[in-house]
Amino acid sequence: MKCTTRWVLSTSTVCVAMLPQIAVANSDACASLVVQSTDRLEIVATTWVEAGADHDTNADLPAYCRVDRIIDAHLGAGDRPLGQKFDLRMPDNWNGRFYFQGGGGLDGRVRPAIGSGQPDGNTPALAEGYTVISTNAGHDYPDGSFGFDTEAREVWGYRAIEDVTLAGKSLVSAYFGEDPHHSYLVGCSNGGRQGMMASQRYPDLYDGIVAGAPVFRLSRSHIDTAWGLQNLTAIAPENDDGDPILARAYSDANLALLSDDILAACDGLDGLEDGLVSDVGQCDYDPARLQCNGDKNESCLSTDQVRVMQTIHSGSHDSAGHAWYVPWPFDPGIADEGWRRWRLGDSETKEPNAIKAGLSNNGIKHVFITPADGDFDIQNFDFDTDPLRMEASADFADAVSADLSAFRDRGGKILIYHGASDPATSAFDTARYYDKLTQESGGLAATTDFARLFLVPSMGHCRGGTGLDEFDALAAIVAWVEENDAPETLTASSTEMPSITWPLCPYPTTAFYDGSGNTNSAGSFSCT
Structure with missing residues (x-):
């Protein structure tokens, strides 16, 4: 039996023999995949x-085999x-392509x-017609409590990408009788x-990658x-019991x-006042105006509202002024x-329901602090000591x-996009990464051959x-990828x-109105 697929699982490498190829996608072929189970x-x-x-999805889907x-x-810590x-x-109208559907938050489902x-x-x-795979990234604990297990942290962080991809591709090959x-x-x-x-870690796995609003520097963005x-x-009005109500910090x-x-x-910086700020990097805004x-x-x-808006957009730092994170765009x-859901929430109780309040508190205490600290409270975070x-x-x-x-040398392409008004992670951090990538890849022209970043005005x-x-x-x-x-x-x-289209330009260019033509049409703008 010919061994054709290598799967890296936990601490060992196993070679899995392929099943006899199945030429027809149907219910019988789907059921037969169960014999691929191993220990x-x-x-x-x-x-x-x-x-x-x-x-x-509320969409019409083709017939498919679900595995x-x-x-x-195994049982981990605790x-x-x-x-x-x-x-x-795996759809019966398969187009020959494999699609890994990225997760969200701390995964867990x-x-x-x-x-x-x-x-x-x-x-x-x-x-x-794409074959699609999704994963829990190694655990069923969206509250982050998997982080008490050191190995589970690594599986969530990166190992699940390779393990799940190789397992999925092996099943696709067995089912359809050919590789994607x-x-x-x-x-x-x-x-x-x-x-x-x-x-970065698995350059051979994917030909093309779309990375939207990537929370790629979590050790800093959670700070x-x-x-x-x-x-x-600190500036949130209090209720009758003296508890600050986060949702009331800004109406x-x-x-x-x-x-x-x-x-x-800043609206007119692109040559047209149209309700969008196309280049937030050039928007030198100060809320002191208000x-x-x-x-x-x-x-x-x-x-206080002006001061805090300036403070949170400037990015976090320690008591000596050392920056932990980048600034945020004003958009x-x-x-x-x-923006409210992520930053403020709408809870009228002392328990905030802002997404950041729950997600980061659970993430920091379970996953990002070493060792995990179940008693951690994000409101007591010390910016001098806790980042360490x-x-x-x-x-x-x-x-x-x-x-x-x-990744580049084997022909890989990566398309990154990020909303300028993203309240979860700063678009400036992604732009900073792309600037570094440009420096290390031989300049902008060489970089755009395989990697492009698109900043999306006013998208969350x-x-x-x-x-x-x-x-x-x-x-x-x-x-x-396929047509260059x-x-x-x-x-x-x-x-x-529905009557408006807008061109998203590859960073560092931005869309400027040409001076003539339909102002609601993408064709009336140029990237400069």
Whole structure:
């Protein structure tokens, strides 16, 4: 029996023999995949799903074979069950491509493998004929408590990418009787981090990667989250019991006022006042413009509100002024409900429900502090000492290497995008990484041959915001990989503004109005 596939699982390397090839995708062939189970690789279930409407996507999907599987099931620290679960779906109209659907947050669940992880407005990749795989990244604990187990941290951080990819490709080859001709990893947030991690650690796995809003420097961005929460909480009005209510630090009217003033200051920098700031890097905005001269009212910001807005946008630092993180863009998308959900929440109790408050508190105490500290409280984070407790997490969680030579030399392409008003992670951090990549890759021209970054005006974290957040990154990366058709622009649109299109330009260029033509058409702008 010929050994054709190598899987790296935990601490050992095993060579898995391929099953006899199956030429026809159907329910019988799907059921036969169960015999691929081994001592360490268990197929939990195989299911043939007939074509039709899918409740996960509200889209029509082709018939497909679904495989639920777990790699390396075991009990970890504290007798917590651990293992890399995945959902693999193989359509009967297979286009020959393999698609890894990136995760989100701290993972901890297997999301339906339909080909999400793309910007809004796109057909699920499964419906377009892609074989799609998703994973829990080694655990079922979205609260981060898997982090008490040292090995589980590494599996979540990077090892699951390789293990799940190789297992999935082996099943695809056995089922269809041929290997995928191209492989893609597409994800946003933690899925974007996984994409960057794959390009750095596993350059042979994927031909094309789409990394959206990548949280690639978590050992630092979580420090900045603590910085923001503490500063916002310090000025939050109190309830009758004297408890600060985070959601009240800024009203919706305050945020709308900021948004309008950012537009007034920076909208015209691209040659057109159209409600978008196309180059936030050139927007030298200071919220002191809105400071009240007298009593506080809804047409101005208090002294504390101005100071904290300046402080959180400047980025976190220690008492000596050493920066832990980069600044944040001032973008009119600050008025979008997504900014509130991430930064402030809407809880009227002393327990905040802002996404950052829960996600980072759990992440820091369980995953990013070494050793894990179950009693940690993010409101007590010490910016002089606690960052040192997080340094070890960079080894497994951060995807900061700018040496992509191995990925580049085998023909890999990576498309990165980031919303300018992202409240979860700063777009300036991603731009800073791209600048470093440019330096280490021989200059901008050499870098754009294989890696391009697109900053999206007024888009929030992965989607949403007050700008245009729908564009087809998957089609762009496929054309780049398979036809050498590099994306000179991405055309963005929005279901809320169907008559408008906007060009997304590869960083460091930005879109400027040509001076004539339809101002609502992407064709009237140039990237300069």
